[in-house]
Amino acid sequence: MSAPARPLAALVDHLRTERRAITATVVLVCVSLLCLTTISVLLAAAVGHVAVLRQAPPAWLWPLLAGLVLLRALLTWGEMDASHSLAFRVLARLRVALFDRYAVAFPARSRENHGRAAATAMTDTERLEFFYAHTVAQLLAAVVNAALGLTVLVLLDAGVAAVVAVALTAVTATVPMGRHRLDRLGGEVVTATGTLSDHVVDVLGSLREVLGYGLHEPVRRQVAQTGARAARAAGALETTHRLLAGSREAIVTLAAVGVLVTAFAGDVAPQHVAALVVLALATVAPVADAAATWAQLPSLRASAARVGTELARPAVVEPAARPAPLPEGPLGLALRDVGFRYADRWVLRGLDLEVAPGEHVGLRGPSGVGKSTVVALAGRLWDPDLGTVELTGAGGAVPLTALDEADLRAAVGVVEQDGRLFAGTVAEELTAGSDASWADAVDLLERLDLADALGPDDQLGEAGVRLSGGQQARLRLVRALLRRPRVLVLDEPTADLDAAAAARVSEVLRALPATLLVVSHREETLATMDRVVTLTPPPEAR
């Protein structure tokens, strides 16, 4: 996975639908800034008139100023409204794009750390939302305002225009200053924050272990160290920004003094000097602000690169280009000459395993031999490196790789051993995304001895934490059964259950008309199968 060369521009592709809104905010901010500049200059001109000529300014000035102030208020309101709703949509679009990608790309064999992905989805997208909704408009408005301000100054007084041009050049020259340092520190902040997020997600996910094993101190030390690293990088970045901001303010102040001196030395009428100084300041100051914003770009680029890298994650399994139809009637499952490796280590090699339509097959084997891997392959959570996994039927066999994703998910149900429940109610858990109703669930819950313990509105807590391990296992099974899969693949469905609950699960499974492949270490569970296959390590791993 590599980041695109121009990460901020590359993300615009994902914001195609927001281009109009981005353009609208740019126009609003430009007109609003020009309005503010005009108001400031007119007021300064009025002050000059009163102070030097001791005369009231012309009467037409007041309605003009009142109109401009009203226009500016409306523009500011419109700009706030447009940019905030744009920010909200940009955030939503980037997060939806990321979660869409994670859904097909994250169940990776390498089991990466989720903290970094969470940091990208939450923190980086927030930074980018600000960039597209506020920063782009501010940068462009400063440029337009400076171009117009300088043009007016050239027409009014060449000497003053020259001073302002020098100031604009000096302010712009601060942009590349410290660029490498800012790039490096911006990258460090993003990496350190990501690592901190990794740790925090890990710790929050294993709080019981932290308590149970008395690990507070080492965990606290580790989180504090990572936090300190992130804070050090952020502090150094902030100091560099402040130094640069200080030098830009000095340039703006010198420009004001330069304009004052040039105006008095030239033939500018004294009543116009204040207006000239204000126009010069109004021309240079927004560019100085824009230069400060520009200096934030390295960390924004680092965020955009991370989001871009995540969005470019290859899908774990590629969708079929031209999906084949599912075979009619009962379906069987076949692994033919399958080989599979995690990184460099082959776990399965030359594996042939066939479950006939309607057959119930048990799969046993020593721990670590690859049974859960077979389950993942049967549900196409990933593809084998060698051989094929197929669904078989009366009309022939279709490889899983040739099937439409939705057809495959509807036909094959998989319950992994460490599968998770979602936070929410029991009814939501069982009926979300399926056409099953609560009434359908009740019968299964009764047969699995869960009906008394679980009501439809009971909250499960994060990952089902409010249920016992055995209740969670049975609820995962009910969730899969309610989708009425034609092939059901279960990994250790009775491992967390006592003998009575395991017997109830076996009863439900025995009555199931579907094709069944059940991984289990439990002899009572295997005994209810039509046939039991023993998985052995591949020759070179023995």
Ligand SMILES: Nc1ncnc2c1ncn2[C@@H]1O[C@H](COP(=O)(O)OP(=O)(O)OP(=O)(O)O)[C@@H](O)[C@H]1O
């Ligand atoms: N994501 C992974 N990355 C690297 N190696 C893995 C990964 N998942 C499993 N393995 C390795 O692959 C082998 C097979 O694992 P698998 O979980 O399929 O075994 P299993 O037969 O289901 O074991 P158990 O009966 O203990 O659940 C093991 O040696 C395991 O260490």
